[in-house]
Amino acid sequence: MSQQQQQHQQQKVVVSKDQLDDIKSIFDAIDSDKxxxxxxxDIGEALSKAGVRIATYQIRDTIEKTRSIESNDFVDFETFKSLYALIRTENDIGSTFRSTISAPKDLDNYGGMSPTSTEGTTHTVKKEEQVAFTNWINRNLGSDPDCSTYLPLNPQTRDLYIKCSDGVILCKLINKSAPATIDERAIxxxxxxSKLNIYQVHENLTLALNSARVIGCHLVNIGPEDIETGKPHLVLGLLWxxxxxxxxxxxNLHDHPDLITLYQSEDMDPLAGFQQQTPxxxxxxxxxYHLERSGTDKRVANFSSDVSDSVAxxxxxxxxxxxxxxxxxxxxxxxxxxxRAELTLKQADLIGCRSFVTAEDIVQGNQKLNMAFVANLFNMYSAIEEINGGEFAMNGGEVVERILYNETREExxxxxxxxxxxxxxxxxYLYGDLTDGLxxxxxxxxxxxxxxxxxxVKKVFHPRRKVMEKIENCNYVVKLGRTRGFSLVGIDGKDLYDGNQTLTLAVVWQLMxxxxLTILTQLSSSDQPIREQEIIAWVNDTLTKSGKTSQIHGFNDSNISNSGAIxxxxxVLKPxxxxxxxxxxxxxxxxxxxxxxxxxxxxxxxxxxxxxxxEDVVEVKPKMLMMVFACLMQVYLQQTK
Known part of the structure; x- marks a missing residue:
């Protein structure tokens, strides 16, 4: 390429301010020693994080075209920026065309990131969610010394996706939402x-995704590689x-028993009224409740249109x-x-509660972010009147005792x-939400x-027949369990409908x-179902073959309490x-x-x-220990499959 051609090519290269901020964040993350x-x-990894997926030979060709660096050389930021822009220019004609089509306000469109999805597939990401979640992370993890090299995140760029790509922030955020879920010594x-290598990153992301599942997140079509490459729609969905x-x-009533006050005027048992509602x-x-006591006639039935005027x-x-x-x-x-919305948020800021929403989010009625704003208000200042002990001491205080009941570890x-x-x-609510069998x-x-x-199966219940219809569903639940070989002696549908704790737990455990065991059987490609004794035999055989002295004699073996065998x-599974x-x-x-x-x-x-x-391990809870070893056996079968 002649000097004139190189100059002409450089004149065509344009990097926007947002792109410049993104690639600078990526470059700095890889340049960990500053x-x-x-x-x-490292150029391929950097380009991948910037959303440019190309083959290694294309990178070499581009380097050759620029003739700006030699093999085995280092690349400064200006050179990397030129490479990025040139590759985008040569390979993103389709993306350039799509970018000329105006998108709805505050929506970012990201092309599919797999080789087969880049043509014509886009995912829409709401910018306001990116901003809200970024600010929440900055506020809640800002004092964590392990996060000092990551924060603060820039809410206006792809900083969120770039900095979440090694799993550290995700693990820390999970522990913020569900304390002690992750033992941070393992992160x-x-x-x-030195930066993390690809194996350490994969471990962190695997830990984050499994821990997210453990706290109740439903993850569909998302793996470590999706977070590592910073797919915005998947990262935002996980963060939310x-x-x-x-x-x-x-x-809940254990942390806030005064919530029962909101249901004291209802015809039904106040506890039943509470448990029939979602958070x-x-x-x-x-x-x-607070609007009524403020003397206004204003009421809300949603977190969108009903709050968009800020009056509530x-x-x-x-x-x-x-x-x-x-x-x-x-x-x-x-x-x-x-x-008015901006003045409202300034008021919220006075009590440290300006989180998640902007004035525009309120006016536009963003349901997700408005709900988060209100939930944060509740957590900071619930301000509910104390329970009147006399009012709720019916049945010899039974209701108050039930209100203060805390969910067990097993539940x-x-x-x-x-x-x-x-x-x-x-x-x-484990017992209340299973009563219709669905x-x-x-x-x-x-x-x-x-x-x-x-x-x-009855999915919609007639107001006058709903009790019988739900019991019929529960009877069918029990029948299906028996056909699956469940031990359901003395259990019928009415027990599930009534929320009988012991019998409901018996059904749920056998489902788990x-x-x-079904997953293990599928992975083993066996014609016969895997049973508990086979798991125990596998544990001991695997340990013995690897020269380990620890053994288990069953899932109720007291020696398991020291965690040595685990x-x-x-x-052994991953040296x-x-x-x-x-x-x-x-x-x-x-x-x-x-x-x-x-x-x-x-x-x-x-x-x-x-x-x-x-606690399940230390107290040697056989059911949960069986699940621990079954999950480890699953890892082994996946490795050998």
Whole structure:
């Protein structure tokens, strides 16, 4: 290429401000030692993170065209920018054409990122969600020393996708939403002198995705490579589920028993009234509770059109804020809805609650972000009157006792497992949400597609016949269980409809067990179903062949409580994954919990989606331990398949 041709080519190269910010963030992330350059061998990774997927030979050809660098040389940012722009110019004609088609305001269109999807496939991403989630991460992880090299994120660029691509921020955010889910000793953290290698990144992302499932996220068609390459629609979808779970986690009667006050005037049992509603519905009721006590006739039935004029927010903020904050109803005087929304958010800022929404999000009625804004308000200032003990002490105080009941570890594990499968509706209360059988039918159909005769299932219930129709569904649930070989002696449909805790747990456990064993059987390509004894035999045989001395005699073996067999098995399945230097060697209960926590997190890190908790290991809970070893066996079968 002549000098004149090179100059002409450079004149054609245009990099927008947003693109420049993106590629600078990518370059800086790869240039972890801050020397101002990256190796030629890293160019492919950098371009991939920037959304440019091309073959290695094309990179070599482009380098040859520019003649600006030699083989094995380093590349500074200006050279990388030129390469990026030139490759975009030569390979993105289709994208250039599509970009001339105007998109709706505040929507970004991203082309498919696999080789087969780049032609004609786009995913629309709402910019306001990117901004909201970025700001939430900056605010909540800003003080974490492990995140100091990542934050603050720039909400206006692809910084969110780039910085989430190694899994560290995702793992930290999961622990923010569901504390202690991940033992942070198992997270691969980059240091000032070296970045994470591709294997460490894959481990972090595998850990993040499995941990997201464990807290109840439903992940469809998403793997570590999707996060690593920064697919915006998938990253935002994952972040929203993680953030939502954290925001709604305290909307329950154990953390806020005063919520029962919202249901005291209802005809039914106040507890039943509460448990029939989703957390979002409870939030709406909470808003209306405060609106009523503010003396306004304003009420809301959604988080979109009903809040778009900001009136409900103005009254709500004035009602829940401490007097010392000095909030007023003055924004009501502003006639322009955009200016009123901005004044409202300034009021929220006075009590530290300006999160998720902009004035435009309020006016446009963004349901997702407005719900998040209100949930954050509730978590910061619920401001509900205390329970009147006399009012709720009926039946010898039974109602108050039921209100203060906290979900057990077993119940939470089952509920999160169900939600991770994507059942509808989302299971918020294990016993109340299974009483019509519909969630259980969906799980049966996941375990063995086609086993449910859906024409027999009532999906919509007649107001006058709904009790009998739900019991009929539950009777069919029990019948299906018996055909699957479940042990359901003494259980009938009425028990499930009534929310009998012991009998409901018996059904749910057998569903979870059947699900795990079905997956193992499919992976083993066996004509015979895998059973518990085969899992135990596999554990011991695998440990023995690898020279490990630990063994288990069953899932109720007390020796499992020290986590030795679990850690040894993990190390056999993926050598080098267990850092024995960080494991406490003592025999106290706390030392055992410490080891169990690390073992469970490390199991998730190598690909085992373990729902058990450290206490389950230390207390030797046979059901959950069976699931731990079944998940590890699944990893082994996937490796050998």
């Amino acid at each position: 020397k101002g350059h990256i190796n030629v061998s 691969n953290i980059p240091n000032s002198t 589920q993680i953030i939502r779970i954290g925001l709604l986690s305290e909307i 979002e519905q409870v939030l709406l009721k909470w808003v209306n 927010y103005i009254y709500l903020l004035k009602r829940i804020a401490p007097e010392s904050a000095g909030l007023t109803l003055a924004p009501l005087k502003e006639e322009d809805v955009h200016k 939470k594990s089952y509920r999160n497992w169900m939600n991770s499968l994507g059942v509808t509706p989302y299971v918020n 969630v259980i039918f969906q799980i049966y159909d996941i375990i063995k597609p086609g086993c449910v005769q859906w024409f027999r 067990r059947a699900y795990a 850690l040894d098995l993990i190390e 080098g994954s267990v850092n024995y230097d960080v494991i406490k060697k003592g025999s106290s209960e706390q030392d055992k919990l410490d080891r169990a926590s690390y073992a469970i997190t490390t199991a998730r890190k190598i690909g085992a989606c373990v729902y058990a908790l450290p």
